[in-house]
Amino acid sequence: MMTAQPTYLVLPGYEGSGPEHWQSRWESADPAFHRVEQADWDHPELSAWVERLDRAVAAERGPVVLVAHSLGCILVAHWAAAAAAAASATAAGAGTGVAKVAGALLVAPADIERAGVAALDGFCPVPLQPLPFPAVVVASTDDPWCAPDRSRHFADAWGARLVVPGAYGHLNTASGLGDWPDGRKVLADLTG
Template sequence: MDFTSRVLIVPGLGNSGEQHWQSLWERQFPNFERVGQTEWDAPVCEDWISKLDQVVMVGDPSTVLLVGHSLACSTIAYWANTFQRPIKGALLVAPSDTEADSYPSGTIGFSPVPLSKLPFPSIVVASTDDFYVSLGRATLFARAWGSELVNIGSAGHVNVASGYGDWPEGLALLKKLD
């Protein structure tokens, strides 16, 4: 599978480990690049969206696809509301509900979850048993953001702990945006 876009991997809280599908994709495709953050474990929304914008603006933003997981989905929504960049699209996987009691403390500025329409095409991937977001809330986010919602069933937080390393179905969804 080839991608014509510049694909930016945007991990969530704690970054994505070596066996996470985001890391595997980054190693598999030379035009996939991780957006690094200074502070992975106690993130500040303003810092994360500023860093994301810096990386997006290297080159032509209209060629950029974002691949967010977990807290990165809210990061992308906040970034979109703040900067309104004309990117190609975003794949938003397992968006965390930062307003839920189940969400870990230690993040600053990521609540409430933004509910404004994103100014680019997007797909939200959600599961029926994600500890960090109910399917109902993920559906609400997708509708508010103007995203296509893809319910992949019982998939936990769509990470290594729930059995997601190499994830070809996710690549196929990303290809729809390319």
């Protein structure tokens, strides 16, 4: 259970999240939600995306909760793996931002290794180390970007709890989720 109000860092995926996406709606409804803006949503570059996430976490004084969708979930895995590598090179991980992360909501992780989208190749392979903070993976049974067995594989590898709400496609604007109150409940459970 968190004692201080966290900042929620919103991490959209490939091509960003438009105004009707649940991530954008959560940002509009709650000032504690802040998008980590990337320089180019259509041409993602792993090192630049990791650096922007790292700076965003470092800029926060209190606890942080990551709210990721699609490629944003893969970004979290890469960022955590890079932080773990940096921690092993420093005394007891001093100065790594992962200590600020109180949890991560990872919605519809994209199976980029099987997607066949050249713009995403720089994020391959997907890191499969356990995340150093509590996490929940939310995955649809009919996500065109990730089969249910791969979603479970990611959740297991990352040490995350898996929530399967049913058949909602890629859990994005096209899924018709609106403000997605069920997602807010999963987030509330994660943050205690």
